[in-house]
Amino acid sequence: MIRKFLLLCSLVGLFASTQAEASISFLIQADELNNSAGTGPMAKTGLFLLVASTAGDGFAVASSNTINGDVSTAIGTSLSSLTGGDDRIVFKGALGYPSADGVLDANTGSLNLSSVTGWTTGDSLALLWFPDVAGNASTIPANSSYGFYTRATAADGTSAWVTPSDPTSNYLLGFFTQDGAELSPGPGAANPASAGNATLVTGVPEPSRAVLGMMGMAVLALRRRRR
Numbered sequence: 001m002i003r004k005f006l007l008l009c010s011l012v013g014l015f016a017s018t019q020a021e022a023s024i025s026f027l028i029q030a031d032e033l034n035n036s037a038g039t040g041p042m043a044k045t046g047l048f049l050l051v052a053s054t055a056g057d058g059f060a061v062a063s064s065n066t067i068n069g070d071v072s073t074a075i076g077t078s079l080s081s082l083t084g085g086d087d088r089i090v091f092k093g094a095l096g097y098p099s100a101d102g103v104l105d106a107n108t109g110s111l112n113l114s115s116v117t118g119w120t121t122g123d124s125l126a127l128l129w130f131p132d133v134a135g136n137a138s139t140i141p142a143n144s145s146y147g148f149y150t151r152a153t154a155a156d157g158t159s160a161w162v163t164p165s166d167p168t169s170n171y172l173l174g175f176f177t178q179d180g181a182e183l184s185p186g187p188g189a190a191n192p193a194s195a196g197n198a199t200l201v202t203g204v205p206e207p208s209r210a211v212l213g214m215m216g217m218a219v220l221a222l223r224r225r226r227r
């Protein structure tokens with residue numbers, strides 16, 4: 001009886017400590033990430049983001065002009081305040097693959113779900129890459145090209161782009177195109193070469209929107225006065 005009690009105590013203690021230190025680590029691989037025109041790979045110094053849709057409603061950031069210009073790249077930042085703003089940065093960096101441009105091979109280390117507002121197990125994940133923004137940039141300028149990728153089901157020997165249960169180690173997120181030659185299986189990959197092109201564009205900064213709105217109001221007021 002006492003033994004059972006002690007076992008129960010240690011199990012409860014183990015559970016509590018797992019809860020406190022729970023975390024997920026990701027391996028993120030992509031090959032090949034291109035510039036906007038698809039005429040070449042993006043530089044290995046360029047920025048990538050791992051983004052979670054924390055509201056279970058898909059990704060607003062999959063469309064042009066839905067990422068605010070001059071938005072911060074800090075972890076936890078909401079990329080778009082236009083459409084609810086639940087698509088949040090959970091990890092960032094430079095591609096950094098040593099032997100080729102356009103290839104991503106990153107290990108996030110331990111990430112805590114609690115460090116990003118609203119991030120929970122089961123949330124969709126997406127990769128964003130910015131060929132013209134440096135990996136150590138603190139903001140993303142307006143009119144920056146970027147690419148977007150997510151996938152609800154596993155492909156090419158990697159996992160679905162969905163936040164796994166907590167804790168999980170080395171959860172493999174992969175994005176491979178048929179023109180990739182480093183990590184991608186090449187012609188047999190799940191995605192066409194064009195999927196690696198950074199064809200989307202960030203919008204104007206929030207303050208500019210506010211200024212534009214105020215200018216519009218002023219014009220309306222002027223017109224009314226003239227009448």
Ligand SMILES: [Ca+2]
Pocket residue numbers: 053054055056057058059060086087
């Ligand atoms: Ca979302």
